[in-house]
Amino acid sequence: MSSIAEALRDGTARLAAAGIDSAMSDARLLLMHALGIDRTGLLTRAAEPLPPEAAGRYADHLARRAAREPVSRILGRREFWSLDFALGPATLDPRPDSETLVEAALAAAPDRPLRVLDLGTGTGCLLLAVLHDRAAAFGIGVDRSEAAARVARDNARALGLADRAAFTVGDWATALAGRFDLVLSNPPYIPDSDIAALEPEVREHDPRLALSGGADGLDAYRALAAALPDLLAPGGTAVVELGIGQAADVAALFRGAGLDIAGTPHDLAGIPRCVVTKKSVGPTPDCR
Incomplete structure (x- = not known):
């Protein structure tokens, strides 16, 4: 029977042989999950034998990761904005880059009563972080x-936010009435012809509905440009995630819809990651 330290070493070697760049950190996370312990426990118990039940779980985890299933999918969870989110097959796996959108939204949203809308909510991570x-x-x-909306509802409940969050199933804006102070969206933006070349972690495990942006990747942005003028309250802000190289095209679509562009914040890699657009308040009516 191998020790916990030996199991970590062997698991790292197996993932490295499968071409996983993050082999050591992935093996560590999978072993911690199999054992039900944290990193401190992994260190303090390193010399102990790996229990048979945990060994079986760990072997299954390693096989799935070697087949390029993401660690977050194996664990069924992902940390985002320092919050814990459950995932499901119908939800996108939240990426750290999307925290740029949350930062931009919070910078644009004063700490007062606000009506917030998240289009394409998935796990609910953007809305619930805000x-x-x-x-x-x-x-x-x-x-x-509907499956994604259920996951988002469960996440709201787990985070203690269910009394301030509601989730509905619909084709984006067609399901809604009313105006919002802040609109969030991480729309599908991958050109259809590029999907086959994506990493298998994305191509095979994220739902195609959350990836496919049409022939040029801009279909969802066209729909947003048409919908946002009616969804935003006067002076309201929309923060929309971007694919690489899409900032100028998306800004042009939103300007064409009569919206103002307030910025295109960059992620940690220096890539424009979202566009911040506003609906002008408009002139004050002349009541003379």
Whole structure:
């Protein structure tokens, strides 16, 4: 029977042989999950034998990761904005780059009562991260997938935000009435012809509905440009995630819809990651 330290070493070697760049950190996370312990426990128990039940779970985890299933999918969870989110087959796996969108949204959203809308909510990570940091805000998340909406509702409940978040199933804006102070969206933006070349972790495990942006990757942005003028309250802000190289095209679509571009914040790699667009308040009516 191998020790916990030996199991970690062997698991790292197996993942490295499968071409996993993050072999050591992935093996560590999978072993911790199999044992039900944290990193401190892994260190303090390194010399102990690996229990048979944990060894079986770990072997299954390693096989799935070697087949290029993401660690977050194996664990069924992902940390985002320092919050814990459950995933499901119908939801996108939240990426750290999307935290740029949350930062931009919070910078644009004063700490006062706000109506927030998240289009294509998935796990609910964008909406729930904003609600976590804006205690006076209420939000609605919309997704075309009923399964994704269920995951988002469960995440809201687990994070203690269910009383300020509602989720509905619909084709984005067509399911809604009313105006919002803040609109969030991480739309599908991968050109259809590029999907086959994506990493298998994305191509084979993220739902195609959350990836496919049409022939040029801009279909969802065209729909957003048409919908946002009616969804935003006067002076309202929309923060929309971008694919690489899409900033100029998306900004042009939003300007064409009569919206103002307030910025295109960059992620940690220096890539424009989202566009911040605003609906002008408009001139004050002449009541003379």
